[in-house]
Amino acid sequence: MTALTIYLPLDSAAVAMGADDLADALQVEADKRKLDLNIVRTGSRGMHWLEPLLEVEKGGERVGYGPVNDDDAASLLDALTGDGGHAKCVGPVQEIPFFKNQTRLIFARCGVVDPVSVSDYEAYGGNAGLGKALKMDADAICAAVMESGLRGRGGAGFPAGIKWKTVSEAQADQKYIVVNADEGDSGTFADRMIMEGDPFTLIEGMTIAGIAVGATQGYIYLRSEYPIAARVLNEAIANARKEGLLGDNIRGAGKAFDIEVFMGAGAYICGEETSLLNSLEGKRGEVRSKPPLPALEGLFGKPTLVHNVISLCSVPAILDKGAAFYRDYGMGKSTGTMPFQIAGNVKQGGLYETAFGVTLRELVEKVGGGTFTGKPIRAVQIGGPLGAYLPPRLFDLEMDYEAMAANGAGVGHGGVVVYDDSVDLSDQARYAFEFCVEESCGKCTPCRVGSVRGVETVDRIKAGVDRDKNLTVLNDLCELMVDGSLCAMGGMTPIPVLSAVKYFPEDFGIKPAKQAAE
Amino acid sequence: MTLANLIEPYVGRTGGLISALHEVQRVHGFLPEDTEAEAARAFNLTRAEVKGVISFYHDFKREPQGKTVVRLCAAEACQAAGGRDFIAAVEKKFALKMGETSASKDLTLEAVYCLGLCSCAPAAMVGDRLVGMADTGKIEKAVERAKKESAS
Numbered sequence: 001m002t003a004l005t006i007y008l009p010l011d012s013a014a015v016a017m018g019a020d021d022l023a024d025a026l027q028v029e030a031d032k033r034k035l036d037l038n039i040v041r042t043g044s045r046g047m048h049w050l051e052p053l054l055e056v057e058k059g060g061e062r063v064g065y066g067p068v069n070d071d072d073a074a075s076l077l078d079a080l081t082g083d084g085g086h087a088k089c090v091g092p093v094q095e096i097p098f099f100k101n102q103t104r105l106i107f108a109r110c111g112v113v114d115p116v117s118v119s120d121y122e123a124y125g126g127n128a129g130l131g132k133a134l135k136m137d138a139d140a141i142c143a144a145v146m147e148s149g150l151r152g153r154g155g156a157g158f159p160a161g162i163k164w165k166t167v168s169e170a171q172a173d174q175k176y177i178v179v180n181a182d183e184g185d186s187g188t189f190a191d192r193m194i195m196e197g198d199p200f201t202l203i204e205g206m207t208i209a210g211i212a213v214g215a216t217q218g219y220i221y222l223r224s225e226y227p228i229a230a231r232v233l234n235e236a237i238a239n240a241r242k243e244g245l246l247g248d249n250i251r252g253a254g255k256a257f258d259i260e261v262f263m264g265a266g267a268y269i270c271g272e273e274t275s276l277l278n279s280l281e282g283k284r285g286e287v288r289s290k291p292p293l294p295a296l297e298g299l300f301g302k303p304t305l306v307h308n309v310i311s312l313c314s315v316p317a318i319l320d321k322g323a324a325f326y327r328d329y330g331m332g333k334s335t336g337t338m339p340f341q342i343a344g345n346v347k348q349g350g351l352y353e354t355a356f357g358v359t360l361r362e363l364v365e366k367v368g369g370g371t372f373t374g375k376p377i378r379a380v381q382i383g384g385p386l387g388a389y390l391p392p393r394l395f396d397l398e399m400d401y402e403a404m405a406a407n408g409a410g411v412g413h414g415g416v417v418v419y420d421d422s423v424d425l426s427d428q429a430r431y432a433f434e435f436c437v438e439e440s441c442g443k444c445t446p447c448r449v450g451s452v453r454g455v456e457t458v459d460r461i462k463a464g465v466d467r468d469k470n471l472t473v474l475n476d477l478c479e480l481m482v483d484g485s486l487c488a489m490g491g492m493t494p495i496p497v498l499s500a501v502k503y504f505p506e507d508f509g510i511k512p513a514k515q516a517a518e
Numbered sequence: 519m520t521l522a523n524l525i526e527p528y529v530g531r532t533g534g535l536i537s538a539l540h541e542v543q544r545v546h547g548f549l550p551e552d553t554e555a556e557a558a559r560a561f562n563l564t565r566a567e568v569k570g571v572i573s574f575y576h577d578f579k580r581e582p583q584g585k586t587v588v589r590l591c592a593a594e595a596c597q598a599a600g601g602r603d604f605i606a607a608v609e610k611k612f613a614l615k616m617g618e619t620s621a622s623k624d625l626t627l628e629a630v631y632c633l634g635l636c637s638c639a640p641a642a643m644v645g646d647r648l649v650g651m652a653d654t655g656k657i658e659k660a661v662e663r664a665k666k667e668s669a670s
Binding site: 183189266350419428441 | 540571638
């Protein structure tokens with residue numbers, strides 16, 4: 001019996017495009033041919049327009065076929081047991097420009113390895129950072145993170161090193177590491193991809209953090225919309241325990257750390273760290289006032305290091321290769337790499353990890369290849385539902401926390417959603433308020449009530465009712481929400497709204513002359 | 519299994535109430551009326567506190583749902599890829615609005631805010647099956663499949 005090993009993603013995007021059906025069809029076809037078929041389910045390479053992307057090893061490199069579906073099963077097996085030629089062959093995957101031009105520090109293994117195999121992880125450089133961390137003292141680990149310049153990848157961009165130092169210096173009988181895997185921003189899927197494709201990177205990052213700050217228990221707060229990530233994470237954690245990577249005595253070094261996955265229940269607001277902590281305590285996910293900072297009084301009132309998935313997944317490379325190595329990537333105060341997620345109306349959507357400093361134009365035009373409808377790009381929204389809408393004349397902006405902030409925008413979690421010229425930005429402004437109505441936790445009146453008033457006001461502007469007056473009301477309302485809300489939900493909903501008015505005034509019936517006068 | 523039996527294993531665990539509610543809903547498809555009282559007793563909370571938690575989260579349903587739940591993404595990346603028209607077309611096809619369940623209790627349509635499939639939008643979830651670059655044809659096929667699977 002001939003044997004054949006193929007690699008096929010288990011990633012949600014690949015599955016949504018038919019990867020499971022393809023796997024079934026390939027198995028049926030292989031049985032017919034008495035072919036010993038070994039299907040290794042991997043993460044995704046992040047080239048989602050090619051999903052499902054099947055790969056085989058040939059001459060030391062992976063050759064890809066995509067997008068392929070169950071109808072291609074027979075012809076694929078013909079090709080793979082023959083000379084490899086197939087109409088859907090895309091050649092060596094590493095050579096595809098979208099992939100080749102990336103700098104993959106975080107996603108280096110994603111799409112390559114079996115996500116739940118510890119031996120695969122280590123064969124591709126995994127746990128090298130942990131190995132070093134186990135030989136360092138806690139202060140030195142915190143110092144390395146500080147020196148790397150790593151900033152929180154969830155959206156706020158707060159220096160990670162300061163947070164680590166604060167938790168590390170807090171005195172308590174119990175401390176926690178809490179991972180914010182409530183990736184609710186539309187246009188983002190980096191957390192999902194790494195948790196499905198290379199979960200040991202997160203486990204390693206969490207363990208290093210636990211050792212550094214003196215926490216023995218970690219929680220991954222995962223959104224319920226990610227069932228595949230839940231399955232893969234739980235399997236990876238079980239395997240990590242078996243291999244002594246979690247538990248009372250990690251790798252025999254006398255350090256204890258363990259992880260539990262907690263499933264959220266469908267609430268966007270739980271991506272806000274204090275709301276998340278309440279939810280993790282089994283309560284309503286209402287926002288807490290700060291101070292106290294979660295670093296000092298977090299989960300159950302104990303010092304808690306709350307981090308986004310990607311922040312922690314950046315840590316193993318920093319420990320392994322050194323803070324200086326990491327800091328050399330990026331620009332200014334935005335160091336290292338960021339997995340940008342290109343989505344919406346775009347020809348080549350997916351995940352593109354690169355150093356900070358890349359321009360929006362490069363991401364949406366060169367990497368993304370423009371819109372799939374073939375129409376001109378009119379707007380992009382950066383950084384999720386609370387991010388700004390920007391017009392093409394600002395596409396030369398560099399992806400950098402400070403450069404974005406100077407233009408009223410933010411990098412957020414690195415999501416870039418592309419719109420063609422059929423978009424009406426007044427619809428998008430209305431939706432920003434609608435979403436806030438739906439997802440506000442209700443604690444702050446400006447957010448809870450302001451969002452409802454916002455929808456009504458945008459409707460009046462759209463209908464041309466007292467337009468100038470209502471535009472003033474809209475501005476006042478946004479100012480109130482910014483100043484009067486505890487968290488980013490109410491405080492940042494005005495960003496998409498006001499950026500839409502500012503950069504696309506014609507969609508709100510504002511004449512260009514008035515715009516010039518402003 | 520009684521409700522108390524389903525809830526009991528989660529008492530004392532971190533965030534146990536939410537996990538217990540997930541478990542009740544997994545078994546029953548929704549949260550039966552007695553869930554509130556049973557959970558309050560098990561976790562030593564007031565019924566108001568439990569009700570507050572149930573009503574806060576979109577996932578928890580107090581009414582039975584259709585046999586197949588079709589969740590259509592209503593968020594920005596899917597809007598950019600024609601999501602608004604797609605949702606309208608699905609609503610028309612099944613003669614249901616978002617949030618409604620068919621009279622036969624076969625089907626529920628509901629909005630979801632992001633499935634993380636933003637690079638193959640519009641996205642949907644039919645039962646537990648993910649659908650990327652969705653259109654009404656793909657949704658119909660997935661619904662048929664879900665029906666067959668639940669019948670067998």
